[in-house]
Amino acid sequence: MYPPLHFVHEKRSKRTGCCTLINKILIIDDEIIICKAIKSHFTQKGYDVEVCFSYQEFQEKINLGEFDLMFLDLHLKDIKGLDLLKIARNMTPSLKIIIISSYLDPSNISKAKELGAYHCTSKNSQMFQVLDQIVENL
Numbered sequence: 001m002y003p004p005l006h007f008v009h010e011k012r013s014k015r016t017g018c019c020t021l022i023n024k025i026l027i028i029d030d031e032i033i034i035c036k037a038i039k040s041h042f043t044q045k046g047y048d049v050e051v052c053f054s055y056q057e058f059q060e061k062i063n064l065g066e067f068d069l070m071f072l073d074l075h076l077k078d079i080k081g082l083d084l085l086k087i088a089r090n091m092t093p094s095l096k097i098i099i100i101s102s103y104l105d106p107s108n109i110s111k112a113k114e115l116g117a118y119h120c121t122s123k124n125s126q127m128f129q130v131l132d133q134i135v136e137n138l
Contacts, residue, residue, distance in 0.1 A: 022068045022096070022138050024048045028058055028084065029073035029100070034123060038071060038100075041128055042135075055079040062088070067095060069135065072117075074101040074108060082111055089116040096138060100127065 035051045055078045074081035099112045099120040109120045121130045
């Protein structure tokens, strides 16, 4: 059901005195406002955050940097989020992927988890609280 676990060496984060397995985050969403808000939120917490708005940008960024966590929208203009989830899991099996979408239904959640999503959450007023809890528990 889930890809095999890979042991990752603990990294010293840029966040003062904090050890974590998550340092570099990639956001993939075609809604600029959402991307800016998530980037700002996690940058303020000391994470290194990159944003891309399309599949082409994803390909460029994923080949340039090693990401620990990815926030992925289900509805992108040039590719379906579930298709991109499959691609990302094949390229970087250790990458934790969290689906964030306004269109979450039981079918999408089930399919995303089948494909290896770590968690799914809705874009709503509690999104940042949920994302903070997930990231803190990784």
